[in-house]
Amino acid sequence: xxxxxxxxxxxxxxxxxxxxxxxxxxxxxxxxxxxxxxxxxxxxxxxxxxxxxxxxxxxxxxxxxxxxxxxxxxxxxxxxxxxxxxxxxxxxxxxxxxxxxxxxxxxxxxxxxxxxxxxxxxxxxxxxxxxxxxxxxxxxxxxxxxxxxxxxxxxxxxxxxxxxxxxxxxxxxxxxxxxxxxxxxxxxxxxxxxxxxxxxxxxxxxxxxxxxxxxxxxxxxxxxxxxxxxxxxxxxxxxxxxxxxxxxxxxxxxxxxxxxxxxxxxxxxxxxxxxxxxxxxxxxxxxxxxxxxxxxxxxxxxxxxxxxxxxxxxxxxxxxxx
Amino acid sequence: xxxxxxxxxxxxxxxxxxxxxxxxxxxxxxxxxxxxxxxxxxxxxxxxxxxxxxxxxxxxxxxxxxxxxxxxxxxxxxxxxxxxxxxxxxxxxxxxxxxxxxxxxxxxxxxxxxxxxxxxxxxxxxxxxxxxxxxxxxxxxxxxxxxxxxxxxxxxxxxxxxxxxxxxxxxxxxxxxxxxxxxxxxxxxxxxxxxxxxxxxxxxxxxxxxxxxxxxxxxxxxxxxxxxxxxxxxxxxxxxxxxxxxxxxxxxxxxxxxxxxxxxxxxxxxxxxxxxxxxxxxxxxxxxxxxxxxxxxxxxxxxxxxxxxxxxxxxxxxxxxxxxxxxxxxxxxxxxxxxxxxxxxxxxxxxxxxx
Numbered sequence: 001x002x003x004x005x006x007x008x009x010x011x012x013x014x015x016x017x018x019x020x021x022x023x024x025x026x027x028x029x030x031x032x033x034x035x036x037x038x039x040x041x042x043x044x045x046x047x048x049x050x051x052x053x054x055x056x057x058x059x060x061x062x063x064x065x066x067x068x069x070x071x072x073x074x075x076x077x078x079x080x081x082x083x084x085x086x087x088x089x090x091x092x093x094x095x096x097x098x099x100x101x102x103x104x105x106x107x108x109x110x111x112x113x114x115x116x117x118x119x120x121x122x123x124x125x126x127x128x129x130x131x132x133x134x135x136x137x138x139x140x141x142x143x144x145x146x147x148x149x150x151x152x153x154x155x156x157x158x159x160x161x162x163x164x165x166x167x168x169x170x171x172x173x174x175x176x177x178x179x180x181x182x183x184x185x186x187x188x189x190x191x192x193x194x195x196x197x198x199x200x201x202x203x204x205x206x207x208x209x210x211x212x213x214x215x216x217x218x219x220x221x222x223x224x225x226x227x228x229x230x231x232x233x234x235x236x237x238x239x240x241x242x243x244x245x246x247x248x249x250x251x252x253x254x255x256x257x258x259x260x261x262x263x264x265x266x267x268x269x270x271x272x273x274x275x276x277x278x279x280x281x282x283x284x285x286x287x288x289x290x291x292x293x294x295x296x297x298x299x300x301x302x303x304x305x306x307x308x309x310x311x312x313x314x315x316x317x318x319x320x321x322x
Numbered sequence: 323x324x325x326x327x328x329x330x331x332x333x334x335x336x337x338x339x340x341x342x343x344x345x346x347x348x349x350x351x352x353x354x355x356x357x358x359x360x361x362x363x364x365x366x367x368x369x370x371x372x373x374x375x376x377x378x379x380x381x382x383x384x385x386x387x388x389x390x391x392x393x394x395x396x397x398x399x400x401x402x403x404x405x406x407x408x409x410x411x412x413x414x415x416x417x418x419x420x421x422x423x424x425x426x427x428x429x430x431x432x433x434x435x436x437x438x439x440x441x442x443x444x445x446x447x448x449x450x451x452x453x454x455x456x457x458x459x460x461x462x463x464x465x466x467x468x469x470x471x472x473x474x475x476x477x478x479x480x481x482x483x484x485x486x487x488x489x490x491x492x493x494x495x496x497x498x499x500x501x502x503x504x505x506x507x508x509x510x511x512x513x514x515x516x517x518x519x520x521x522x523x524x525x526x527x528x529x530x531x532x533x534x535x536x537x538x539x540x541x542x543x544x545x546x547x548x549x550x551x552x553x554x555x556x557x558x559x560x561x562x563x564x565x566x567x568x569x570x571x572x573x574x575x576x577x578x579x580x581x582x583x584x585x586x587x588x589x590x591x592x593x594x595x596x597x598x599x600x601x602x603x604x605x606x607x608x609x610x611x612x613x614x615x616x617x618x619x620x621x622x623x624x625x626x627x628x629x630x631x632x633x634x635x636x637x638x639x640x641x642x643x644x645x646x647x648x649x650x651x652x653x654x655x656x657x658x659x660x661x662x663x664x665x666x667x668x669x670x671x672x673x674x675x676x677x
Contacts, residue, residue: 036476037579043482188634189632195572206373220575230496231497233362233363235365
């Protein structure tokens with residue numbers, strides 16, 4: 001028995017030395033992100049990074065997840081002390097990062113931001129891969145305009161007021177309301193809460209006002225609104241009375257599209273890892289990163305799905321969650 | 323004399339009743355058709371009742387059930403449980419987890435409910451033992467679950483927004499085919515009946531009040547005050563599981579982050595508006611129930627008025643400040659003094675006439 005343990009220990013040590021020696025050719029990466037429990041978006045985002053920054057792809061990646069800025073800052077410091085080559089950050093808050101990023105620069109650690117920008121000097125990071133929420137809103141509203149409905153009476157259900165996603169997705173629709181091309185039946189925040197979205201829609205139905213579009217700023221709230229329609233006996237979806245629009249592309253939402261119960265779902269891409277990995281490979285080869293805008297950003301390519309065109313393949317590729 | 327006792331017994335219901343009455347009058351002035359209820363057909367082809375009144379009664383269901391449990395905890399422990407929203411999310415997640423295990427039949431739904439009820443009652447017992455046995459302030463004790471509860475809810479399913487679809491769930495969260503009253507309203511009525519039977523046929527209500535008024539005196543009288551407090555938290559846990567189940571069934575989806583978010587504050591508020599002392603002791607569950615309906619009526623009114631998104635909370639705050647001030651001891655004192663003056667004058671004039 002004792003011999004077996006000794007043998008095992010010896011093997012562990014040999015392999016340990018071997019793997020340490022091996023790790024030296026890998027690119028060391030520290031990823032600071034928000035926890036997957038935050039949202040379906042984050043879950044997909046976390047999985048994306050875990051799938052791209054693997055040993056097979058030439059990385060020795062360490063991950064840290066927290067929803068708290070101070071914990072993220074401490075983890076980033078620890079990564080710098082550990083001597084990572086690259087630091088990838090999706091910050092919980094936009095402020096407070098200057099000192100850590102300067103330390104990183106001094107230590108020769110190169111920084112990439114993803115998903116969220118940080119309020120800091122542009123020299124402190126190499127590039128930021130982010131979504132353009134305003135563009136998501138414009139894509140959705142342009143799709144809606146292209147439907148050529150005889151009139152647009154819109155129930156607009158907003159996310160938590162002041163969040164990036166709310167501001168971006170509201171902006172494009174507000175322009176239409178102001179221009180008079182669409183009529184605002186109601187514009188109310190459900191703070192991402194499905195049940196509140198249902199109540200808001202019920203209130204409109206009970207008032208007897210006409211409406212033919214539901215523009216909900218995420219999938220869950222669209223589902224809430226649709227539940228209210230179902231209870232009131234109002235038809236919705238492709239070729240029906242009410243056009244239903246959501247955002248985020250959860251798999252279950254895309255399946256509603258495929259079934260023709262909803263009309264449109266806008267993507268908010270959580271897939272930034274591949275783009276960052278490619279940039280890292282360019283830097284490692286001694287090259288220059290190209291294609292950045294004046295804010296040193298790369299904007300993720302994001303689609304909007306139409307219920308009449310979506311396929312099972314789209315759901316498998318772009319859908320979040322299960 | 324009898325009438326006086328009746329008044330003393332039910333005077334605390336005055337505030338929530340006035341609140342509801344004011345909202346009703348306000349809405350009738352604003353839109354005479356506000357409370358009209360009509361019969362229509364839903365997308366499954368079943369007859370359903372529809373209207374703002376139904377929306378208020380239906381939408382308040384979870385809040386009403388939670389405020390029932392909150393009343394007991396408040397009365398027994400003299401403190402509040404701020405983890406009810408998180409606990410409902412845990413219960414809802416367990417409910418979904420069990421249902422995702424196989425085909426959804428009435429039996430599996432029942433099993434899922436029993437499972438989530440057991441889990442929620444266990445968490446309730448955890449909170450309760452911290453409060454009763456370790457004598458930690460209820461708000462601090464439940465802060466633990468308030469902070470980590472929604473993460474636990476996430477771990478249970480390991481996915482952000484798992485969905486479940488079944489006609490049975492639809493019947494539970496929306497309408498039972500053939501019955502035009504929303505099922506959540508029926509569940510609230512059932513819970514109300516269960517609690518009134520509990521108070522009618524056991525001494526639980528009296529014991530809870532006794533423990534809340536004076537713990538040591540209760541103990542000297544042979545009441546197990548630790549056990550009573552623990553029991554009140556376990557009952558609240560059961561209420562959380564029912565609320566979580568309704569919340570999940572409404573949409574066939576659990577979002578651990580948003581399910582019944584911030585409902586703990588509304589539940590505590592309902593208890594307060596219902597005229598119950600937040601310091602424990604005497605309680606009237608009906609008051610909390612009316613308080614909960616008043617809060618929901620306020621929310622629906624604001625939605626119907628199309629108050630801008632950014633202003634909703636401010637409007638709500640103004641109304642709630644008014645209600646709470648109305649129910650405060652100082653205002654009550656004034657009111658009773660004025661009332662006494664008025665009635666004594668009347669008595670004098672009556673006497674004079676008699677003379």
